[in-house]
Amino acid sequence: MAGDKGLKKYFWVLFFILPSLLGKLIFTVFPMLTSLGLTMFEWDLLTTPEFVGFENFKYLFTNPTFWQSLLHTLYFIVGYVPIVIVLGFGVALLLNQKIKGRSFSRAAFFTPVISSWVAVSLLWMWIFSPKYGILNYLLGLFSITGPNWLYDTQWAMPAIIITSIWKDIGYIMIMYIAGLQNIPDEYYEAAALDGAGRWQKLIHITFPMLSPTTFFALMISLINSFQVFDQVWIMTQGGPANSTTTLVQQIVMNATRYGRYGYAAAISWILFLIIFGFTVLQNHLQKRWVFYE
Amino acid sequence: MIRKKANLRITRKTILYIMLIISSSTMIMPFVWMISTSLKTTQYTLSIPIQLLPDKVTLEGYKRLFEISSFGRMFSNSFLVAIITTIGQLLISSMAAYAFARIKFRGSDLLFLLYLATMMIPSQVTVTPLFILMRYFGWLDTYQGLIVPGLFRAFGVFLMRQSFLSLPRELEEAAYIDGANRLVIFIRVVLPLSKPVLITQGLMAFMDSWNSYLWPLFVTSKAEMFTLPLGLANLQGQYLTEWNVVMAGTVLSIIPMLCIYIVAQKYLIKGFVTSGLKG
Numbered sequence: 001m002a003g004d005k006g007l008k009k010y011f012w013v014l015f016f017i018l019p020s021l022l023g024k025l026i027f028t029v030f031p032m033l034t035s036l037g038l039t040m041f042e043w044d045l046l047t048t049p050e051f052v053g054f055e056n057f058k059y060l061f062t063n064p065t066f067w068q069s070l071l072h073t074l075y076f077i078v079g080y081v082p083i084v085i086v087l088g089f090g091v092a093l094l095l096n097q098k099i100k101g102r103s104f105s106r107a108a109f110f111t112p113v114i115s116s117w118v119a120v121s122l123l124w125m126w127i128f129s130p131k132y133g134i135l136n137y138l139l140g141l142f143s144i145t146g147p148n149w150l151y152d153t154q155w156a157m158p159a160i161i162i163t164s165i166w167k168d169i170g171y172i173m174i175m176y177i178a179g180l181q182n183i184p185d186e187y188y189e190a191a192a193l194d195g196a197g198r199w200q201k202l203i204h205i206t207f208p209m210l211s212p213t214t215f216f217a218l219m220i221s222l223i224n225s226f227q228v229f230d231q232v233w234i235m236t237q238g239g240p241a242n243s244t245t246t247l248v249q250q251i252v253m254n255a256t257r258y259g260r261y262g263y264a265a266a267i268s269w270i271l272f273l274i275i276f277g278f279t280v281l282q283n284h285l286q287k288r289w290v291f292y293e
Numbered sequence: 294m295i296r297k298k299a300n301l302r303i304t305r306k307t308i309l310y311i312m313l314i315i316s317s318s319t320m321i322m323p324f325v326w327m328i329s330t331s332l333k334t335t336q337y338t339l340s341i342p343i344q345l346l347p348d349k350v351t352l353e354g355y356k357r358l359f360e361i362s363s364f365g366r367m368f369s370n371s372f373l374v375a376i377i378t379t380i381g382q383l384l385i386s387s388m389a390a391y392a393f394a395r396i397k398f399r400g401s402d403l404l405f406l407l408y409l410a411t412m413m414i415p416s417q418v419t420v421t422p423l424f425i426l427m428r429y430f431g432w433l434d435t436y437q438g439l440i441v442p443g444l445f446r447a448f449g450v451f452l453m454r455q456s457f458l459s460l461p462r463e464l465e466e467a468a469y470i471d472g473a474n475r476l477v478i479f480i481r482v483v484l485p486l487s488k489p490v491l492i493t494q495g496l497m498a499f500m501d502s503w504n505s506y507l508w509p510l511f512v513t514s515k516a517e518m519f520t521l522p523l524g525l526a527n528l529q530g531q532y533l534t535e536w537n538v539v540m541a542g543t544v545l546s547i548i549p550m551l552c553i554y555i556v557a558q559k560y561l562i563k564g565f566v567t568s569g570l571k572g
Contacts, residue, residue, distance in 0.1 A: 012475045013398045020389035021404075023445035028411050031422035038422060045425065094312055105313060107554070108320040113565070114550040116504035118522035119543045122529055123327050126536050134326045137343040166323070171565060178566045227415055230506045234526050248417050255421045256511070268418040275415060 039266040044259035056266035066267065068242055069250040072157060076246060077225045079161040085217055087165065088172025089210075095173065096180045106177075109170035117167070117230035124163040125150065125235050153243035156236050160244055163231055172217050179213035180206070208291040215290045219282055226275050247271050331355065331540040338536045354537035355545075361532065364542065366517060367524035372549075374439045374520060375502040381440070382498045383491055386449035391479050393450065394457035395465070405454075408447045416507070424511045438512045439520065443502060448568060449494050456490040457483060489560070496557060497564040500550060521546050 039056055043049035060066050095106055112120055127135050128149035136146030147155040187205050196204065229248035232238060238245035238253065245253075247267060255264035325345070330338055331354050333347045358364050392398075393405050423442055432438035460483065468478050484491070509520045519527065525542045532538055554561055 009396065009398065013392055013396050013401075015476070016388045016392035016396070016479075017404075020385045020445060020450060023385065023441075024408070024411060024447070027423065027426075027442045027445055028414070028419060028447075031419035031426060032411075032414055034422035034425070035418050045428070091316060094309065094316065097309060099306075099309055099313060101313060101317070105317040105320075108317050108324075110554065110562075111324065111547070111551065112320070114500060114554055114561070115547045116506065116522045118504075118506050118526050119546050122525060122539055122543050123323055125529070126330065126540065127323055127326060129536075132339055132341070132343060132536075134322075134343060134345070166320070170320075174562055174565050178562075223415075227417060229417075233506075233510075234529075251417050251421070252507075252510070255424070261421055261425070264421050265418075268415070268421070272413075272415055272418050276413065279413070 035265045035268060038262050039269055041262040043261045045261060046259070049262075052262065056263045059263065060266050060270065065242065065245065066250065069245045069247050069267075072244060073226060073228065073246045075157055076161060076164075076228050077222065079158065080164050080225055081218070081221050083161075084165045084168050084172055084221060085214070088169050088217070089176050089214075091169060091173045092176030092180060093206075096177055106170075106173075109173050111170070112167040113170040113174070115167070118234055120163060120167045121231045121234035124159070124166070128159050150236055151240055153241050156240060156244045160228075160231055160235055163235070164225075164228070167231075168221070172221070175213055175217050176210065179210045183209045211290045212292060215282075215286050219279065222278060222282070223275055226271065226278070247274075327540050327543060330537055331544050333537050335535050335537050339534065354535075354541040357535070358528075358538050358541045358545075361538065362524060362528050362542070363516065364524070364545070367519050367521045368545070370436075370439075370518065371503055371521040374436065375499050377436075377440050378443050378502040379495050379498040381444040382446055382449055383495050385444055386446060386494070387453050387484065387487070387491065388479070389450045390453035390457055391483060394454045395483075396475075408450055412447045412451075420507060420511060427512055432512070434513050434515045434518045436518075439509060439518070443505075443508065446498075449498070452494060452567060453487070453490055456487055460486050489563075492557065493560045493564045493567070496553060496561050497568060499553070500561075503550065 040051060040053060041049040042052050042056070091109060095102055095109070127133050130136055130146065130148045130151065133149075135149075139146040149155050149159045183205065187209070188201055191201050191205055227248050228246050229252065232244055232246050232249045233252065236244045238249045248271065251264045251267045251271070254260040254267065329346050332350045332352070334349075334351055334353050335357075337347060337349075389408075393401060427433055427438045427442070430438075432441075464482050464486070465478050468482050473481070504522060505520075506522045506526070509523045513519055513523065516524070516527075525539070525546060528542055529539050
């Protein structure tokens with residue numbers, strides 16, 4: 001609008017932006033800067049903070065538990081991201097067809113997405129229960145002796161990965177269904193006229209047309225899995241024997257259990273740098289494989 | 294040739310349905326197990342051989358849930374926090390979004406860019422200092438501690454600005470010529486025209502708050518301030534073997550979101566497609 005000028009305009013700018021801006025400054029920017037400062041201190045909130053310079057980072061890089069948590073986070077990502085994306089895509093293709101029971105199935109896939117991590121984690125803890133859980137019972141029907149899952153250092157992380165895939169598959173599905181519905185029918189019709197079969201259409205139309213969706217899904221599941229926490233904290237607390245400890249689990253553990261706020265802040269900034277690095281890298285690589293109309 | 298094609302179509306359909314049944318049952322099975330466990334007696338959940346469905350349905354688990362935990366209190370805590378967070382977030386974000394979309398002022402582009410930049414910061418970076426800040430404010434174990442830090446989401450500002458930009462300016466101009474000020478225009482013209490984005494954003498905010506775990510874990514330690522996810526996780530820790538009780542709580546915690554999904558499916562799905570990032 002042309003009318004507002006000078007003071008009056010700035011009055012309105014302040015009026016509309018101030019609540020949000022103040023909140024952002026107090027509850028995001030200030031904690032962020034504090035966090036950066038905190039990395040230089042050792043502080044348990046009870047005694048006076050002690051300035052330690054880069055000691056927290058030095059300690060971090062020589063601490064085997066930190067490397068373990070990084071390694072397990074990567075293990076989680078490698079196990080979770082490719083499978084959830086491929087399965088989510090497959091289910092989207094399936095549920096984008098005109099078949100009976102479609103909306104019921106979509107709801108079945110979507111219910112875990114709208115449930116809390118706490119609910120889903122508790123449910124799967126019970127499913128994974130070695131003796132009374134349904135999974136080992138079902139495996140038993142095929143004469144397979146199921147492992148101790150969450151109590152077994154080998155199987156705890158796979159169990160967490162399975163849980164996470166089950167929860168998020170519907171989310172990836174929803175994104176791909178939206179992507180599929182955006183592909184104009186004419187493309188398929190033209191390809192059919194040229195004699196393209198089902199597979200050719202999938203490879204030459206569907207895949208490239210969905211590449212922006214794949215990029216988005218990949219980015220989001222990567223960023224979310226670097227931050228994997230809720231399910232770990234509830235299902236194993238990082239155990240047994242640190243076999244499922246992750247970066248964010250270490251942050252929370254060090255802050256709330258060990259009272260090492262500076263060290264926790266240091267890990268969180270390493271996490272930020274890793275996520276930031278991956279985002280930049282992905283954005284760079286996307287030019288090679290993402291197709292925008 | 295035609296017959297062969299028809300056969301092929303039937304086989305294709307059959308395979309599709311088989312895949313549909315297998316994949317859907319994998320998704321549904323855990324829920325069946327959850328509900329059936331919640332309807333068993335504790336003793337029955339710990340008996341072998343396991344039965345998928347109980348012979349005798351009982352509400353004992355639900356009754357005991359209300360006895361041993363302050364489930365009602367946790368439920369209303371969650372509800373109160375989620376509702377206020379939703380309303381507050383919508384109000385604060387839409388106001389800021391309006392200024393970014395409709396008022397030209399010096400530095401607005403830069404400020405908006407900084408807003409977007411804050412989205413890059415993972416919530417784990419700010420969570421510890423934020424906890425210390427809450428402690429300093431004396432906001433630990435309070436509703437304001439649970440609610441206020443969650444009111445300022447840059448992503449909401451971003452989405453609503455997009456939506457406001459796509460509104461026709463003519464209506465606002467007309468109201469302005471009629472002597473309405475910015476606030477009146479915002480409330481009478483802009484917000485009513487933006488119902489879809491407000492509903493979508495509101496539902497996402499409600500869900501995020503309803504399901505959130507990390508922040509309540511930091512900011513509350515007294516049982517009477519626990520939100521539902523925190524209370525449920527605690528319940529499991531305390532009553533390790535009473536899975537019928539834990540599953541009863543889980544069932545009840547999912548129901549509100551399920552109702553929202555049934556009523557407002559379209560908006561909720563739109564919310565998921567357009568957003569995505571946690572926190």
